[in-house]
Amino acid sequence: MPDFTDNLKPRYDGTATLQAERDASSINVDELAKHLLSRNGFLERQQRVLNVLSKEKLFNKDQLLNLSRPDRYYLGLARSKAIQRIGRKLGWDDEDYKMAEYLNDEMSPYHLHTTMFVTTVREQGSEEQKAYWLPKITNFDIIGCYAQTELGHGSNVRGLETVAKWDPERKEFEIHSPHLTASKWWNGAMGRTATHAIVVAQLLLPKQGKAHEYENHGPQPFIVQIRAEKTHQPMDGIVVGDIGPKYGYASMDNGYMLFDHYRVLKSALLSRYVDVSDDGKFTRHGHPAVLYGSLTFVRANIIMHARLILARAVTVAVRYLAIRRQFRDRDSTNEQEDEMKVLDYPTVQIRILPLLATTFALHYTGEYMYMLYQRSRETIEKGDFGPLAELHSASSGLKSLCTMLAADSIETCRRAMGGHGFGGGSGLVLINADYLSKPTVEGDNWMITQQVAAYLIKKMTQAVKNPNNKAKDPTDVLFQTYLQTRSSRTPKTIVSSSGIDDEAIVDAFQWRAADLSYRAYQARVVEKKPWTKLMVQLHNLSRAYSEQILVTNFYSSFETTSSPLSAPTPAVLRRCFRLYSLYTLDTFASSFTLTNAVTAESTYALLDAILELMTELRPHAVKLVDAWSIPDWLLDSALGRSDGKVYEDLYDRAHRRNPLNKITFNPDYRSEEIVLGSGDGGRDLLAKL
Amino acid sequence: MPDFTDNLKPRYDGTATLQAERDASSINVDELAKHLLSRNGFLERQQRVLNVLSKEKLFNKDQLLNLSRPDRYYLGLARSKAIQRIGRKLGWDDEDYKMAEYLNDEMSPYHLHTTMFVTTVREQGSEEQKAYWLPKITNFDIIGCYAQTELGHGSNVRGLETVAKWDPERKEFEIHSPHLTASKWWNGAMGRTATHAIVVAQLLLPKQGKAHEYENHGPQPFIVQIRAEKTHQPMDGIVVGDIGPKYGYASMDNGYMLFDHYRVLKSALLSRYVDVSDDGKFTRHGHPAVLYGSLTFVRANIIMHARLILARAVTVAVRYLAIRRQFRDRDSTNEQEDEMKVLDYPTVQIRILPLLATTFALHYTGEYMYMLYQRSRETIEKGDFGPLAELHSASSGLKSLCTMLAADSIETCRRAMGGHGFGGGSGLVLINADYLSKPTVEGDNWMITQQVAAYLIKKMTQAVKNPNNKAKDPTDVLFQTYLQTRSSRTPKTIVSSSGIDDEAIVDAFQWRAADLSYRAYQARVVEKKPWTKLMVQLHNLSRAYSEQILVTNFYSSFETTSSPLSAPTPAVLRRCFRLYSLYTLDTFASSFTLTNAVTAESTYALLDAILELMTELRPHAVKLVDAWSIPDWLLDSALGRSDGKVYEDLYDRAHRRNPLNKITFNPDYRSEEIVLGSGDGGRDLLAKL
Structure with a gap:
């Protein structure tokens, strides 16, 4: 219905404002975008899949925030099914399907089927099992999920309560839930969608020669049908359902499941690495280290995904805050002067621009992880599992750090956008709700740092024992250098009147990580302090170690003899390196001075240096976020629109939709x-x- | 439908676990609860109103997370109406209604009617206007809202675009929205509920003697009917509606509204302090300083509310984490040993226990603010507006700090609870979504700190000029002492082998605040640096100043000659004081050493002291959260239930609800x-x- 508001315009034109921002920076956005996003043909694929999905009414994002949670699952399933139909028609490959899920921006009820379910069968099934199951899986004749986590146990897999007891008479397993807390819980796609599950249960075999006594051979994977073919009702002896609404993942049916002496054939046990003979004897064969390899790959993906989440939050914030105006300059005497762009306030910059810099820090380390993963796959295939421990440790620490940075960034950006940040037009409501799961899943962010610290203590112990051993891993090199120069160390000056010393920055991060590792070694190995008492220090150590990786890899990206990027991009990226590094240094200044990494005076100069760097980066902010190439359709944000029509879109959402x-x-x-x-x-x- | 899961029990009994926790601490919970929550008969009122609401099916919280946003408004309105009917039947007073809204835990579509709308008419209406409007308001014959914020302007009220132009011929105002960004926006209850609005618009009066030229007399409040009585449709010349879904506030109809040369009578201008004569002349009368008084009161309420939000998040976390077990002690050699309670991990304690300590820090400052407000009301009524500036400044800084602490605490607690923290059974989904508005509303948390800094610079300038002036406000005393001892200052040792020095803690916080104030004075007044360049430092100054207030008031609570609390509560509260203080000191260690408040060596000892304090507080954690007396019905949390039936409730929500x-x-x-x-x-x- 037409009304008098139809032709009203905002007081300041957002489109012209963004154009002026773009005109003021000479960064070549296309070139930088290709530099960042060419792996696996990302940019081309994004455009191609976007063209398909954005035309379908079913994928319209308009009403998502108005749907109830049951409707969100209903829609999520409808979309997942449509994606399969579309993809098969267009001949999509695996990466295309992943791109469709990324752009659709909802956890798919098929997600576990196409990831953990198929991967587990492929990696842990015997040749016979693979021949039987894989065609059914690829064909979607069955739909699978992965039932490991329970109501009472997540991180501690060895504490799972579900048991699979061998029945020597019938040569079958009996899967059973002895307590309520044995209920499988959280398992995606299990609630309403899946027909089959990988059930991880404690394998109990009779003790040889003793009646009614069992020996526990630890958690093992079983492939189990959980719902009947035609009726999709739970099998007898199984109770299964959806756990209900959560912070996010509304489109996903995270489930619960309990077993009442549920019997499965012997062939249910996935038996590539373990098996049970007909007379109930347990055997192991092969080396399951390759499993760590795929975990590491998953984590490299998480880091690369985290940078896109960060980029998305920052894209919305930078564009909106460059358009939003509020208050004239306090020192201005001109009553007619325009109000300031909010992004010109240092109090806003300090919340947003370090995050913008962080997107690049994550990027170069993500690339490094892929490279390491590729290299380690080659050595693993040759039977050398050596580099795996370093890779696994680095990926754990980085998973913890990067998902925390990305998760926190969404709320930081939202809050910096004031009132409109709280509105649905921010485009951040759903991404925040969904992404907040990441600090917990795939290894809780606080728990896995303990593994990192354990690895570093082990490495430091080796370095102390054999200070001149031939160093293999980057950590060996770091620790040996540290031990050699320890006695002569003087804290470095990072920022002085002659400017910022980039090499000193890298040195400071590396030194702090090595010194905290040495302190941990001293406390644990020499003084034999209880592990539990040291946990907070060890968590801080893992963070310091991971920050050192981010800073080192970011710095290494400048070392190529000729940058593939035209001016001024390399110089701008170097400012991003400095901003990320100095901002981090400032946040943990006390840790850097404690470890003799830098001088205390040097830390007092950080804030001014950060403010100066932000002033230098400010003119390039819009083009830097442009380079991350987040499609408007994915952003689904009035505030973050690439054309700057912030207020028109907010009004349209309110008045017409x-x-x-x-x-x-x-x-x-x-x-x-x-x-x-x-x-x-x-x-x-x-x-x- | 009965099934085999009906009689399953969790492996560990949560009820017995919480009972054991309570048995292990001798804190008198009832006594502490009365100490914290007796103001205005809070505890008795909470129980009485709870008994009424919790029995009504309409107020059942079970399905909230399953409702769509339109249904949430529908329900919110139904509940608000029911509360009015119930309250009138039972003869509730204002505080009872507020308690009902607190326990119902949703923003009511009547909220603005009973707060800003009625308060504005009462404080800014003439006697005649009050006589006309107040009975209609009290009787709910009209339902009001407060339309100040616009699409383009929030914090900067002077920048509002809506105009009210005086028509000298017809002796009326013409209210008009010249741009799209002039649209009123965010105004609660305006979207679907309200019949009337206080519209804040720029008052334009013809320049005397000049045709078609107008003078702007700034934003002024007009009372305007926006919807027709019978049809509830917008009046002609007004477009008004709900702005759509947001992060939170699903039950509230935040609105937008535009005017097309909409005419209102002269009597629409609320004219206690300003008026327009029939010949278009502007007059001011009276002193509107009392308005600052009520703003200050609102902010004292925000602080007291923030402590209950913090208490709520911490209640859920402490109870659940005391029941949750995961992993055996890493150093344990006993394979049969129970897994550890998660709350016994220092990596969990350090996220939760400082927040528990913060609830008390906020409490004593909230009490102090009420006392100051009361005292200043008395002096204001005598015509002395002197103490108002100090009170306003303190309340601004504290609003910023306390709402940030509370908002961040919810997510910190949620994340510490791992997987189940992400589930709807946490009880934190809705409170988080709603409370995240608080850092923005009632003065954006970063914006208002600039006002605090401006006040402190002014005070420091006065102190430098007149170092021996008779000090009136606490800040005068602080700054004069600082200036007198500045030259002889040596940094203090907070933690040493002889223990923690509480007086040195208070001194350190005060010194740091004063020193940062002096640096700000030096930069702004002496070196005349641009305000904008200093903004980040000034924000940090406001935080330091507010932290000093929290620490000082918490410490003062120990100074009464005899504590009203029996042992061991006073000693436990002192540990909370130390934990809050040292944790804050550690977080900003660099700021404390920069200002010579404490020695660098002293800061390196903080972590060990914090770990030790947490070990001492740990046995009292459950009883300390019990004392905050958050009803189970309000918590609506499986994880936070006072009876410890965590897993039973999670399962019930999933399987039966x-x-x-x-x-x-x-x-x-x-x-x-x-x-x-x-x-x-x-x-x-x-x-x-």
């Missing part, structure tokens, strides 16, 4: 009627409660 | 049918997109 405005309510408390003229008395609603 | 489990889906991508056997093809869903 809000179903609540189609209903007239009765606000008079004397009447029980809620919708005016309906005489309903709220009965429909009460039925839902 | 989840509507998604009543539907059987068709997961086969080859079929467009979504609900199995319905042949629906997703048509119902597509209609909602």
